[in-house]
């Protein structure tokens with residue numbers, strides 16, 4: 001048994017008391033999101049009402065999930081904490097590093113050859129520190145979590161933005177950076193700004209060609225890619241109860257595409273059915289005992305405008321199927337209108353590929369609905385005009401679909417069944433039919449369709465739809481095909497109209513799997529060796545950072561970043577993903593995307609020791625080799641974007657002592673603090689203009705570093721003149737202790753050994 005029923009019983013035992021207390025302190029009925037949040041406060045029973053969108057609150061998540069790309073640095077860091085075991089149930093999932101090319105068997109074999117050192121490392125660390133491990137081929141993190149670990153009313157974090165998928169089973173599940181996961185694995189609280197709440201009231205029932213995917217495609221069109229930022233989206237109403245649990249998962253999954261903190265649904269019969277079908281009767285029985293605590297209060301759903309910050313209403317009876325795209329998931333178009341829009345915008349009408357699956361849409365219901373369309377093509381002698389690719393979400397779903405003849409239907413249409421892994425959804429796709437940058441169109445049932453996402457080609461126009469709509473469009477080979485009104489010509493020259501899709505919510509014979517790919521944690525991992533080849537280019541054990549100390553003099557300006565500087569500018573993704581487990585190698589991308597204010601070029605800064613210009617990492621390495629700290633200066637909202645900790649670890653590794661900016665994106669600022677370096681803001685923003693290319697920096701009062709006390713820096717210019725600049729910071733005493741110890745992990749380790 002993979003899930004931990006005792007942990008869940010403990011959560012439920014506290015739930016009633018904490019929720020009742022929360023209702024008292026908040027002074028009004030509660031949404032489901034509030035119930036889960038207040039029931040998971042780090043300090044136990046709620047004692048005050050938090051201000052949404054403002055207060056930072058410490059939480060105690062129940063579970064953690066890591067995927068193979070992000071797990072590497074998270075686990076390397078965790079190893080620094082000096083703990084024998086993870087403090088909270090955690091699983092590692094190998095799904096991102098498997099390239100789709102020829103089909104499941106050869107692709108998995110190749111991945112096991114090319115990434116074996118990463119997989120072996122993740123397996124051995126998991127074994128040593130008590131994490132559950134899901135081997136390559138076992139499935140995609142979020143599908144595996146939904147099938148095995150998600151439970152109504154729970155809170156989990158995961159090092160992947162689509163962790164939110166578990167909202168389909170009534171969780172508050174949130175994607176985080178590795179540093180946050182490490183904190184919780186090491187037994188610390190997890191901090192989150194108390195979210196705002198968006199309510200989506202669903203009425204009616206899905207019918208015809210419309211699916212759960214169309215709900216979120218519609219919501220994305222309404223809210224756009226930024227509309228959910230800082231908010232939990234809570235779905236409710238009679239329409240919500242009419243959706244399957246996995247359909248709810250699809251909707252929550254794509255909450256990431258509107259920037260939402262997460263999305264969730266109240267516990268209902270569909271969740272109970274799914275729990276029982278996935279062999280979790282114990283959880284369903286326990287959840288039934290506290291049912292009213294696992295959904296929002298009746299008063300909230302009766303008058304949602306009073307309790308949510310924003311309310312949207314969607315009638316499922318009249319909702320039509322959508323295809324969103326290209327290049328952004330919020331460009332929503334009803335299927336019947338897409339042809340005209342495509343012609344107007346010169347989007348290629350010919351569809352080259354239809355891709356079905358991913359963590360977003362590979363439930364039994366999804367596959368059977370799509371198969372019901374594929375079967376019509378097979379039975380009625382219609383040749384599919386596009387290539388088909390299927391990536392099942394887990395071995396359990398693949399095995400069950402194969403047993404029930406569902407995969408055979410796709411194979412009869414010449415579909416390639418890829419590994420149970422992310423594959424084309426994350427650009428792990430060796431697309432044989434196209435090389436180069438030709439303009440082309442694909443349709444898929446994934447979640448993201450940004451430029452280059454699937455195949456690296458900026459001219460691939462990707463459209464997102466439900467699996468059944470993807471099947472229909474791929475069979476027709478045309479983006480302007482409307483299966484509700486148009487017909488197709490079969491090989492006998494007959495006009496055929498496709499019938500509406502039909503699927504099964506759950507497998508009538510139950511789910512089954514022979515080799516799930518799960519490796520349970522061992523009781524005592526102390527004897528397990530974690531070996532990393534010192535010559536590896538992909539993995540490197542971390543050394544604890546040495547404290548920077550309270551005397552910084554003679555530091556050099558490394559770069560004065562001009563304009564936007566996101567975590568992508570600081571630590572680029574793409575080909576660099578390969579080095580995510582190797583701090584020294586990935587540091588070669590440090591700030592290479594940032595524009596230098598002097599000369600307005602990227603990755604071109606002055607080395608003050610030589611007078612020559614060079615790449616940012618090279619110049620930083622030269623300062624470091626000469627025992628000189630460097631300083632990075634930046635503009636507004638420095639470090640916005642993802643929460644990846646590499647953007648803070650790389651500068652720390654290359655000898656940057658401080659980052660001084662007009663303002664920070666908060667998560668990045670916290671990440672800098674965790675790595676034991678200084679994140680400072682100009683007290684007077686216009687002082688940014690005083691900083692010159694050849695500046696040497698002295699910290700005048702770092703020896704009295706204290707909460708709420710500004711720090712003063714002296715900038716000595718090339719001509720000997722000086723500017724004294726006052727800087728602010730937001731360090732509390734605990735964070736100053738991180739700085740003094742060299743990093744938060746150093747402090748945890750010290751406390752552990754104490």
Ligand code: SF4
Pocket residue numbers: 095140141142160162358359360421422425426446447
């Ligand atoms: Fe992320 Fe796609 Fe993998 Fe899901 S299938 S975890 S969205 S890469």
